[in-house]
Amino acid sequence: MGKQSMDLMRGTLDLLILKILSAGSLHGYEISKRIREQTEAEIFVEEGALYPALRRMEERNWLTSEWGISSNNREVKFYLLSSEGKRQLKEQSAQWDRYVRAMDCVLKAARSMA
Amino acid sequence: MGKQSMDLMRGTLDLLILKILSAGSLHGYEISKRIREQTEAEIFVEEGALYPALRRMEERNWLTSEWGISSNNREVKFYLLSSEGKRQLKEQSAQWDRYVRAMDCVLKAARSMA
DNA sequence: TTCTTATACCTAAAAACATTATGCATAAGA
DNA sequence: TCTTATGCATAATGTTTTTAGGTATAAGAA
Structure with a gap:
């Protein structure tokens, strides 16, 4: 994700992806778009973070994947x-x-001092 | 910090230290104790994370440091x-x-699907 | 038709940071 | 004297993000 948020995203990317996918299967690009939109651009997942994360999660059997055609008529x-x-x-x-x-x-x- | 909290602490360690120190100057060991206590052990900073973080923050001029004697009569x-x-x-x-x-x-x- | 933009996938090198495992030293109490 | 808690510190390792590339297609504009 963009460094606009320090390093806060460490460890939260998987959670975000899991949650987004709990609404139904999506392709990677769409996942990233939804995170950006739903957080009003506060959280933006770089592609270099997104795709490795998806592979990692698939390896850990948190996700399954299959190729298909998007609503845009593209292979995804x-x-x-x-x-x-x-x-x-x-x-x-x-x-x-x-x-x-x-x-x-x-x-x-409360802070006890200034 | 302990891995009990995934990787969530990435990027929050500095903030925790800054906040703890806003109550007045403290030594490293005491900082770590307070974080553990105030979070009821949910967040525990490993020494291997704490001391490098303090050095890092001092290099960035967020902190200054000086040697002194603790209430335990120890050099800190x-x-x-x-x-x-x-x-x-x-x-x-x-x-x-x-x-x-x-x-x-x-x-x-709300999830639109199960 | 060609150019640009958005879409869509992917990987490699580098940087950053935490974990783990050490090491050293002293004060206090058993 | 032994153990425990206190207190500082670093090195090797591992994980993940950032940065920076690469490839390809669909759609609309020029």
Whole structure:
């Protein structure tokens, strides 16, 4: 993703992809477009990050893929969430929530000094 | 930090340290203890991550440091937020908030399919 | 028809950072 | 005296992102 957001995206890319795919199978380019759109461009996945991530997740059996034709009449590779992928989505979502809460504990703490 | 939280800590370590130090100068070991305590052990910074991070941040002039004596009567290195560090804290806090909101846009979206 | 843009896939080199595994040293209490 | 907690630090390794390329096609503009 763009470095506009520090390194925050580390570890969240998989979660984003899993979540986006939970709405149904999509091809890579479309996944990236949806992340950009749904986050109002706050999060932008570089292609060099996207495609390796998809391969990685497929290797780990979180996704399956097959070639098909897009609505644009182009050859594209569709990715589909596996049952393990659904499990991962659930687990990583919970982990993210816990992490955000933990960050809040520190960030929302009153400063005792200036 | 512990891998218990995926790779989520990437990019948040600096922010955590900056925030912790905004309460006043502390030494490294104490910084790590406070992060662990305040997050109820959800986030744990490994020493191999902590000390390089402190050096990095000092090089970037976000922190200054000086040797002193801890309340335990031990020689320790105290870190102090610089004005640039305060600026960074403000900026990275805002960035983190934006990122969390962006993640929410995706994660809280209704799934159109099972 | 040719040019440009958006779409769509992919990989390799480099950089950045965390984890893991060390090492060293001292204070305090058992 | 031994162990534990405190406290600093670095090196090797691994993972992932960024950057920077490469290829190809469909559609619309010039």
